[in-house]
Each structure stands twice: as C-alpha cells, then as structure tokens.
Amino acid sequence: GPKVLQIPSHQIIDMGQMVTLNCDPVSNHLYFYWYKQILGQQMEFLVNFYNGKVMEKSKLFKDQFSVERPDGSYFTLKIQPTALEDSAVYFCASRPGRRSGNTLYFGEGSRLIVV
C-alpha cells in the first residue's frame, strides 16, 4: 500500500539544540500532518498543512515548532530550541485531495530523545 517515509527513525539530541524531522509523504497527496506520541500515551494532533500553509495547529504546536515543504520535497517539522518535554515519537501522515479520499496514511515515526 501507500508508504510514508520518515527520516530519521531515531535521534538523540541535546536540550536547546535544533532538530529537523523529515517526512516523504505519499506521492500526489496534498494534505500533510504531524502527530506526537509520548511513550505509552495517546497520539495527539500537532498540525496540518496544505498548499504551502498551516491549516490548523493544536496547543501542543509551540512557538518553537515550525513546518514547511519547500519545493515539494520533504515535509519537515523543525523544533528550535528543543526541550526535554519534546521527547516523543513524531508521526507524519498524508492524505489525498478531498475528492480522492480521506484516509490518512502514517509513517513509522521518528523517535526523538532530548537529553
């Protein structure tokens, strides 16, 4: 089936440093999402993105967070600076255009550990 690829799968970073999580969404998908899952807890919505713009973001999407997809390449989540509470698995997801279906396809996650 359709695949969403996430790079890196794991990253350990010092608190205060910058990190960029990369997502290669399903080809021809138009809507992109980031979700955060702290170990053992539920998955929580961070942000969705369409046509080069953030459509909606949650309270978890702090000012230190940003997303972009320059020139149709990777959809990225950048955290600058990182904090200890940013340690989690971050899932990227994508979906087709509105007329092509509303199923969300997830990557396998990027595990971020902030020390």
Add this chain to the structure above:
Amino acid sequence: GDSVTQTEGPVTLSEGTSLTVNCSYETKQYPTLFWYVQYPGEGPQLLFKVPKANEKGSNRGFEATYNKEATSFHLQKASVQESDSAVYYCALTPNYGNEKITFGAGTKLTIKP
C-alpha cells in the same frame, strides 16, 4: 469541537474470546468514521472506515456499524487472536469542510494465548 471517546484500556483477553471496544463521538458535522490499528513499533494503519450512517465496515474479522442515532461506532470481533494485540484508535473526519482528523485516546489490547 469534534471529540471521540473510546473504551479506556488496557484490555486483556484470552485468545478465542469476543471483543468489543466502545467508541462514541461528538460532531456538528456529517463525518466519516474510522478504526485505525497501531502495532508495536509501527505507525497507525487503517483497519476500515465507514462514510455513511447505518452502514457497517469490516476487515480481518473486525467490524463496526456507524450508528448515527446513538453516535457510536463500536469495534467488535467474535474471536480474537494473539496477533490482534495492538492499540486501536477510533477517529472521525468531517465529510465536508476542514481536514482535521480527530482520534480517540486509543485502547491497548493484549491477547493472551
């Protein structure tokens, strides 16, 4: 805003027994309802979805009926297997309007042999 409430986990069952994971939702819009499954170390994947009220979705022996009157979408399976151990998420998205998908808290299911 939209919300999804599902059976609080963890749930532990013996192989061969029946499963029900309750899901209720609130929305002012006309939604598509989903069940997603997340296996350890993986991202969530679609189990099945139902876009229309009073219809049933099913996959791999799991099924759920979109009950508009009761605003429910309970997940059921007659006989669970050890390989069904996973976290199950109920979710909804409006059929028209914004593109946000709202997930429930997830129900962790463990099946013992």
